[in-house]
Amino acid sequence: MLELRNVSHVYPDGTRAIDGVSLSVQRGIYGLLGPNGAGKSTLMRAIAGLQVPTRGEIHFDEIDILAEPQRLRRRLGYLPQDFGVYPRISAYEMLEHITILKGIVSAKDRRATVERLLDQVNLWPARDQLLTSFSGGMRQRFGIAQALVGNPDLIIVDEPTAGLDPEQRNRFLNLLAEIGENVIVLLSTHIVEDVSHLCSRMAVLSEGRIRLEGAPGELIRETKGRIWMKVIDRSELDEARARYDLISTRLLAGRTIVQILSDDHPGNGFIPADGGLEAVYFSTLAPQTRQIETE
Amino acid sequence: MLLQILAFEFKLQRRAPLFWVAAGLFFLFAFGATASDAITLGTGSPVLLNSPFRIVEQHLVISIFYMIVTPAFIASVVVRDDETGFRPIIWSTRVSKFDYLMGRFAGASLAAIVAFGSVPLGMWLGSLMPWLDPQALGPARADAYFFAYVILAAPGILFTASIYLTLAIMTRSLMATYLGVIGLMIPILVAASLYSKMPEFRSMIGIAEPFGFGAFLEMTTDWAIARRNQDLPNLTGPLLGNRLFWASLSIFCLAAAYRRFSFASPIGAGHARRKRISLPSAGPIGSPYSGPLPSGCFDAATAWGQFRARAALEIWQMVKNPAFLVLIALGLANASLSVWNVVNEGGPATDASIAAVRRAFTLVSLIIAIYFSGELVWRERDSRVHEMIDATPLPDWAYAAPKTVAMGVVLAAILAASALAGLLAQLLKGDEGIEPSAYLWLYLLPGAFDVTLIAILAVFVQSVSPNKYVGWAVMILCILTRIVAADTGFGHDLIVYGQVPSETHNGFRIEQDGAWWFRLYWASIAALLMVASHLLWRRGNDLQLGFRFKRGSARLRGPVGLVAAAAATMALVVGLSLSTTGMQDREPESIARSSDRMDDESLYAVGDVPGA
Helix, strand or coil: CEEEEEEEEECCCCCEEEEEEEEEECCEEEEEECCCCCCHHHHHHHHCCCCCCCEEEEEECCEECCCCHHHHHCCEEEECCCCCCCCCCEHHHHHHHHHHHCCCCCHHHHHHHHHHHHHHCCCHHHCCCEHHHCCHHHHHHHHHHHHCCCCCCEEEEECCCCCCCHHHHHHHHHHHHHHCCCCEEEEEECCHHHHHHHCCEEEEEECCEEEEEECHHHHHHHHCCCEEEEEECHHHHHHHHHHCCEEEEEEECCEEEEEEECCCCCCCCCEECCCHHHHHHHHHHHHHHHHHHHC | CHHHHHHHHHHHHHHCHHHHHHHHHHHHHHHHHHHCCCCCCCCCCCCCCCCHHHHHHHHHHHHHHHCCCHHHHHHHHHHHHHHHCCHHHHHCCCCCHHHHHHHHHHHHHHHHHHHHCHHHHHHHHHCCCCCCCHHHCCCCCHHHHHHHHHHHHHHHHHHHHHHHHHHHHHHCCHHHHHHHHHHHHHHHHHHHHHHCCCHHHHHHHHHHCCCCHHHHHHHHCCCCHHHHCCCCCCCCHHHHHHHHHHHHHHHHHHHHHHHHCCCCCCCCCHHHCCCCCCCCCCCCCCCCCCCCCCCCCCCHHHHHHHHHHHHHHHHHHHHCCHHHHHHHHHHHHHHHHHHHHHCCCCCCHHHHHHHHHHHHHHHHHHHHHHHHHHHHHHHHHHCCCHHHHHCCCCCCHHHHHHHHHHHHHHHHHHHHHHHHHHHHHHHHCCCCCCCHHHHHHHHHHHHHHHHHHHHHHHHHHHHHCCCHHHHHHHHHHHHHHHHHHHHHCCCCCCCCCCCCCEEEECCEEEECCCHHHHHHHHHHHHHHHHHHHHHCCCCCCCCCHHHHHHHHHHHCCCHHHHHHHHHHHHHHHHHHHHHHHCCCCCCCCCCCCCCCCCCCCCCCCCCCCCCC
């Protein structure tokens, strides 16, 4: 079990990236959803032992991550949000190098690991190409392969589906679902769909704070009957914004669809909407968004 | 449009670290060559330190070294848009091919020329230093600086830049461009060494190298010392011929580059080129391995395997670097030519050859130690793999230690190569009395040891400095301080890092008998530096020195602390016993320049750097 207690991090320039985050993560895939700049990556780095938070505690099973990062690393698989590669080195050589760094030294185990994983992420045909010649999607798949080396039982993947085409994304989500049956997978993303497809539990992070936490199904049920929608003209948007608890606006064939949050039927042409997880997400973020807009 | 592009390119280049690093490095080079006896550039003609002859000569020699830097300015013109991904945006604007290519070329060349302005500045400031003998100085001559910089050095940079541009566009490879630099430099060095031997080729050499060195020597060869202290050659005769020949050759190169250059096809140079690889979209190709993936195991065998893998990675990254190959080729060519020149000129050939190899190769090995220490300390961060690597269970000691060991291995290997080059040159020259063991004991072992000490210092400096460039600058200052310390007699062998007592005998630097005791002392200091680099290493994203210091001190409890304590004790014991034996007292090291040098007219003699 992964346990975060009151974790905060303030960067030297004064930016408060995470603010009093407490979480308890069980086996399975846990989704961390939030807009860009919400503090997801800082939180992921803190859990991966790459950044010591200014306050708080992080434990993984019996390991105190802040005190003993090396013990954590032996069980960790980490895919950074943004990463590069060594120049002048092929995919096979680099993955083999990472395999050794992860404690798999014997030639037989090394080969088994590298070949299996390159195959799983569909990079086997490109194994001898220089990593620097890889496209963004291929590089991302390489990142996924290296995170899985050595059977980690805590896998942290930061925006893993960025840059993948739909087919590759599907393939990766399946792989993750398969692995996530036995270990903790912490997945950060700003794509709501990734979370609704995969995660048994999720949290919404914005401005460094956890705004919502729970199982996606339950969270959707809680908003059931409270989301309403209406198709309006662009010119009516300001008025709608002023009158209702607006959670999202979307364009459809040139017209604007607004979704609002209301415990009772708002009348005025609104109809009940089945917002799904997206509505949950937007309704959670709406108060902050409104605050930013009024500021 | 052309002018705007030129100005924009110049502005970009001026803001890049390359500009300041090049300017700083060559400033110190020029300053040191004027203000210190230890760095010798040029023919060693006994003229005043700031005489017109000497000013011109030093500009020309430094121009040859500057050939390594110019391609870096020019290459970015060609590869930048591909690296930044801006190519489609810029190339779909209305800019014409001519304005684009020539504007950028002119801007980059201008930046390279302005950065070279640090050379006259460094020489002039160097000539003002209070420790210089006033007898060795003449009046300041602005016209000589102007002649050397504007008439000789700047066009030389422009000529070589046009060749590089053509190479970069033709080959689309950074590596090939650097190989072209080697191809250009080696004939220049060979020509320089032949210059005094084969007078019949003088006028040919005068034309055939881009800096006008041969032409300058040809025009001043009959000048007496007094005239060399007084006069500058006119821009006529061979010198004018040389400038005109190279100007037309550059125009030809630029025309070829323009013709070959195309907006449509990506110009990728080496690593920047992105070959799109098409993969079969079908399912996975069955790997023979199935079942669960192996898990890691963390015992001594793993630790050893990780150490080896880290060291091997570093060695390969260094050896496959084009800059490394250029430096080695240059150093080896220089070393063998130096030996070629000293053998059969009387005196014991092996001693003279070793002195020649050391003189020719010391600077190259120092540059490699300093430059690549920066590269290897910052490698993970520069290529942005640091988060991936830092999150693996790689032990903390497997960062600094294997990198330093890799550096030592590479330095020893290149010194061995230079020793072989020296031996080979001796053999080819018909010297049958070669003594490989003398090379081993007098050159290879002490040389590799001393330059590795410098590399350890450089790794330490890089691990505390806020970025690579500051680290490099600090290291250059360290080396210059050493040189000045040795020159001014301020140097004390227990204070000046890495220095061992030596004396000059018949023109050869001979180490005193106790030199290896001093090396033991410096090795213990180096061990302390390595411990400090290890403790302060940047792992993870907390980069503030204060944080790393706190974390490092906590780590001192444990085996690392024992190593540090042992090294400190050793340094103390050896240092104390050396200071009581009084062996370190010595006269300022003066390298007997007249006898410890090659014939008067070889162009590329670079002085011994004391202690290195």
